[in-house]
Structure formats: C-alpha cells, structure tokens
Amino acid sequence: MKLLNFLFLNKIFAQEIFSSKKALEELSNFESQLIESLLIQIEEKLGQYETLRDNIENVKNLKSKSSIDHPIEQYKIIRRFLTFWTSLQSEIEESLDFQQFEPYPNRDDLVGAAEGIFRIQDVYALDSFDLAEGMELGVKDKEPSDLTVEETLSIGKIAYWKSDHYHSALWLVAAWQQNQIEENDGDLAVQILDHLAISIAELGDLLQALEITAVLMQMRPEEARYQRNYNYYLEELGLDQESTPSMKRGMNFSAKHLPRPEAHYESMREYERLCREFSPPHKPNLKCFYWTGPSPLSFLQWAPVKTEELHDDPLIVQFYEVVSNEEEKAIQLLAGEHLNRATIQDPATGELVNADYRIQKTAWLTEHEKLDVNGTIAKYNRKLTQITGLDADFAELVQVGNYGVAGQYEPHWDHQSYPGAENRWDPAEGSRIATWLAYMSEPNMGGGTVFIQAGIQARPVRNSAVFWYNLLPSGESDDNTQHAACPVLSGTKWVSNKWFHERGQEFRRKCALDENTRNTYL
Numbered sequence: 001m002k003l004l005n006f007l008f009l010n011k012i013f014a015q016e017i018f019s020s021k022k023a024l025e026e027l028s029n030f031e032s033q034l035i036e037s038l039l040i041q042i043e044e045k046l047g048q049y050e051t052l053r054d055n056i057e058n059v060k061n062l063k064s065k066s067s068i069d070h071p072i073e074q075y076k077i078i079r080r081f082l083t084f085w086t087s088l089q090s091e092i093e094e095s096l097d098f099q100q101f102e103p104y105p106n107r108d109d110l111v112g113a114a115e116g117i118f119r120i121q122d123v124y125a126l127d128s129f130d131l132a133e134g135m136e137l138g139v140k141d142k143e144p145s146d147l148t149v150e151e152t153l154s155i156g157k158i159a160y161w162k163s164d165h166y167h168s169a170l171w172l173v174a175a176w177q178q179n180q181i182e183e184n185d186g187d188l189a190v191q192i193l194d195h196l197a198i199s200i201a202e203l204g205d206l207l208q209a210l211e212i213t214a215v216l217m218q219m220r221p222e223e224a225r226y227q228r229n230y231n232y233y234l235e236e237l238g239l240d241q242e243s244t245p246s247m248k249r250g251m252n253f254s255a256k257h258l259p260r261p262e263a264h265y266e267s268m269r270e271y272e273r274l275c276r277e278f279s280p281p282h283k284p285n286l287k288c289f290y291w292t293g294p295s296p297l298s299f300l301q302w303a304p305v306k307t308e309e310l311h312d313d314p315l316i317v318q319f320y321e322v323v324s325n326e327e328e329k330a331i332q333l334l335a336g337e338h339l340n341r342a343t344i345q346d347p348a349t350g351e352l353v354n355a356d357y358r359i360q361k362t363a364w365l366t367e368h369e370k371l372d373v374n375g376t377i378a379k380y381n382r383k384l385t386q387i388t389g390l391d392a393d394f395a396e397l398v399q400v401g402n403y404g405v406a407g408q409y410e411p412h413w414d415h416q417s418y419p420g421a422e423n424r425w426d427p428a429e430g431s432r433i434a435t436w437l438a439y440m441s442e443p444n445m446g447g448g449t450v451f452i453q454a455g456i457q458a459r460p461v462r463n464s465a466v467f468w469y470n471l472l473p474s475g476e477s478d479d480n481t482q483h484a485a486c487p488v489l490s491g492t493k494w495v496s497n498k499w500f501h502e503r504g505q506e507f508r509r510k511c512a513l514d515e516n517t518r519n520t521y522l
C-alpha cells in the first residue's frame with residue numbers, strides 16, 4: 001500500500017498541477033484514495049487498540065477488587081507478568097510509547113510463590129479447592145482472590161515439575177473440581193487428568209490412576225500413551241486386560257486420602273502445630289506488669305512499659321507499645337533499598353544460594369550519622385538499652401526483615417557460638433546473650449513467632465517486641481530457646497532484631513556461678 005501511494009504521488013508531483021484540470025482530477029482521486037487507505041489503516045489500529053484496552057482494563061478491574069495482601073493474589077500478579085504482560089510486551093513497545101517495558105519476575109518467583117501457597121496449606125491445614133475458589137484470609141474491604149481453572153492447573157503443574165506429587169495431586173484435583181463445575185473445554189480437562197493420573201500413580205494409588213486414565217482414553221482415543229499407561233496400571237494391579245475397573249468414584253477423583261510425605265523432623269511438626277493452634281499462655285505463675293526498667297534511674301520510671309510474661313523457663317516476655325507507628329515507618333524507609341535475601345553457602349558447589357528455610361529479605365541498619373541522618377536508629381538503640389538493661393553498643397546492628405509470600409523462618413537458635421567457640425568474645429560475632437524481636441507491622445493472619453520447647457506462640461502485635469535470653473546466666477547456651485517464624489498467611493510482616501552480645505554486658509547482666517541458675521527476671 002505504501003509503495004503504491006509513493007509511486008502515485010511521484011506521478012502527480014512530476015507534473016504541474018494548476019495548469020491542467022486533468023492533473024487536478026488526478027490529485028483529487030489521489031486524495032480520495034489516500035482518505036480511504038488511511039481510514040482502513042486507522043480502523044485496523046483502533047481495533048487492535050480496543051482489544052489491548054479491553055485486556056488491560058480487565059486486569060485493572062481484577063486488581064481493584066483484590067488485595068496484594070492475599071497469597072493467591074501474590075501468585076496471580078507474578079504469573080500475570082510471566083504470561084499476560086509478556087505476551088503483550090512487543091505490542092506495547094511497538095504501538096505505545098513505552099520503551100522501558102520489561103516484565104521482571106522470573107520463573108523462580110512463580111515457583112517460590114506456589115511453594116508459599118503449599119506451605120500455608122500444609123501449616124494451616126487449608127484445602128486447595130477452597131483456596132482456589134477464594135478464601136477470605138483476613139483481607140479487609142476486598143474480595144478474596146480466587147483462581148481460574150487454568151491458574152489452579154498452573155499451580156498443580158509447578159508441583160508436578162518439581163516431582164512434588166503430593167501437592168500436584170491436591171491442586172490438580174482442585175482444578176478438576178473447578179473444571180467440572182464450569183464445564184470448560186476438553187483441552188484443559190485432558191491436561192488436568194494427564195498430570196493427575198501420573199501424580200496419583202507416583203503416590204501409589206494405582207487403582208485411581210487407572211480410573212483417571214480410562215477417562216483420558218475416552219477423551220482422546222487416538223493417544224497411544226494412555227492405552228500404554230492403562231495396561232501398565234492393570235498389570236501392576238494384577239488385573240487382566242478384559243477387566244474394566246468398577247469406576248465407583250465416577251468422576252469424583254480425590255487426593256485427600258494420600259498422606260503427606262514425611263520428610264519432616266520433629267521440631268518441624270511441633271512448629272506447624274504451634275503455628276496452627278494458637279492458645280494463650282496458660283501457666284498460672286505468668287504475670288503482666290508495668291516494667292520500669294532495670295535501673296531506678298531509668299526514664300521508664302515515668303514511662304513504664306506494658307509487659308507480659310509469655311513463658312517462665314526460658315524467660316520470654318512481650319513488651320507492648322514500645323515502637324511508635326512513626327518509628328516503624330522511618331525504620332522501614334531506611335531499610336527500603338538495602339533489603340537483600342539471606343543466602344547460605346551450598347555445601348555441594350560452594351556457591352551462595354538463597355536460604356529456603358527463610359523467605360525474607362533483611363537489611364542491617366547502622367546509627368552512623370551519615371546513614372541515620374534523623375537519628376532514628378540511634379534513638380531506637382538507646383530505647384532498647386533502657387528497656388532491656390543491656391548495652392546496645394555490644395550488639396549487632398539493627399536487622400530489619402520483611403517477609404515474602406507465605407514468608408517464614410524455620411526452627412533455629414539465634415546464638416551460634418557456644419562456650420569455647422573461638423569467636424565467643426568477638427565484638428562483631430560474639431555469642432548472642434539475648435534477642436530483641438520487634439514487630440514493625442501486623443499481618444492480617446499468620447506470622448506469629450513460636451518457641452518449640454516452650455510450646456508457645458508470640459502474636460505479631462504491631463508496636464510490640466518479644467525479648468528473651470539465649471544464654472543461661474552461667475553463659476551456657478539455653479537450648480530451649482529454639483524458635484521460628486510462622487508463615488505469613490496474609491498481609492505484611494516487618495520485624496526488627498537486635499542481638500545483644502555476651503561480651504560487654506558483664507556489669508549489666510552478672511553471670512551466675514551455678515550452671516543450673518535460670519533467667520528468672522528481666
């Protein structure tokens with residue numbers, strides 16, 4: 001079209017126009033053609049834009065109804081960047097003035113988000129189908145996010161490709177149930193059952209795998225693989241070729257009876273139980289009191305701190321209203337761009353890899369005047385010293401943590417160095433006598449801190465902090481301080497840690513000569 005116009009234009013402009021009516025008529029004809037051709041092209045473009053606009057408005061609509069606090073929504077937004085936005089990328093860059101368009105989540109993000117969903121469903125005993133159909137999960141003012149059949153299937157497939165057949169089966173059954181309700185096209189149904197049969201077989205339920213494969217054979221009689229699988233299951237089950245399974249369950253496939261693989265050690269089971277079953281501390285000797293600080297000269301005499309004993313041995317207390325909203329905001333802002341995922345060295349390759357037991361990014365904040373211009377951290381450290389009676393100069397920097405999708409931190413101890421360890425007296429790495437853990441936001445659901453041996457859960461109440469001693473007064477490690485952060489079910493969890501070191505506290509926290517002495521007071 002462009003070439004034609006060009007030739008045509010050349011032809012007209014090669015001659016004088018004003019001096020001949022014929023040339024004027026040709027000009028007029030050219031103008032008519034120009035108009036027609038442009039209108040056609042503009043119509044085409046408008047049509048393209050309209051589809052683009054409808055697609056984008058659809059996402060805008062979905063976004064306005066749902067909240068990024070919801071774990072399903074967190075999965076959906078990551079997936080949108082890998083599917084929807086990626087498929088539109090070239091169109092957007094070509095037709096709209098948007099050169100910087102680069103969808104940046106990658107497949108690891110999607111897998112991480114799906115694994116987060118598996119984690120919350122395991123820890124909090126949530127059903128895949130209920131999750132797929134939209135569970136409220138404490139998200140206020142917005143609709144609970146739900147999944148299309150295709151999205152539910154995509155979660156199942158992620159588990160499938162990771163050979164996590166337990167979660168694969170749970171999610172594929174959920175996709176199948178959704179598909180039955182919605183009576184979707186056969187392609188999705190085949191994809192669901194194809195993966196489901198294999199996962200169910202991997203989990204040992206060959207009879208159900210056989211029944212699923214029989215349905216697949218009806219749907220796709222031309223697919224030889226289904227016939228082969230069917231024969232294999234028959235043989236494994238000791239049934240002969242002629243016998244057809246009874247199909248008792250009809251189309252109601254199920255994965256609920258299949259046990260979760262037992263890769264978990266005892267403390268993990270206890271961790272999950274404590275996260276799931278919160279019950280308030282019930283020991284009769286535990287007290288709530290106003291804490292005026294360890295020294296009679298402390299300013300806490302005028303501003304006592306609401307304190308609750310959560311446990312006696314080991315002593316674990318929670319201080320309430322100790323960090324203001326403004327302070328939280330300022331500290332989150334300081335942490336902002338310095339947040340980094342915790343890494344560990346892979347013992348096999350020696351490379352630094354993300355620590356899977358901890359879905360969180362952290363930043364270390366110094367009170368150095370150049371970085372802490374408003375003195376927020378310096379003030380925070382002074383407050384910690386007033387409340388705990390420990391010297392914040394003999395401690396690590398303030399560590400701020402922000403959790404991710406179903407972010408958790410599996411059971412661990414905070415003190416790594418044991419008596420006799422070479423770095424015990426090192427100012428930077430020395431043994432951690434005590435932990436201050438402040439909640440700098442309040443998740444909608446989940447995200448408590450559980451203490452495995454103490455058998456308690458500290459609630460992540462905004463503005464409060466939990467405090468405990470990791471070392472006994474003798475300096476021995478108190479192994480009953482193992483603790484963990486429960487997965488965040490929905491909302492946002494920010495924390496800040498301050499680890500006080502043993503060295504430097506000699507005159508503030510005197511040691512005991514008897515190794516059986518416990519930390520019974522603050």
Ligand SMILES: O=C(O)CCC(=O)C(=O)O
Nearest residue numbers: 409448449484485495497
């Ligand atoms: O976030 C929590 O609840 C616990 C965090 C923790 O234990 C740690 O950072 O060492």
Ligand SMILES: [Fe+2]
Nearest residue numbers: 412413414483
């Ligand atoms: Fe910890």
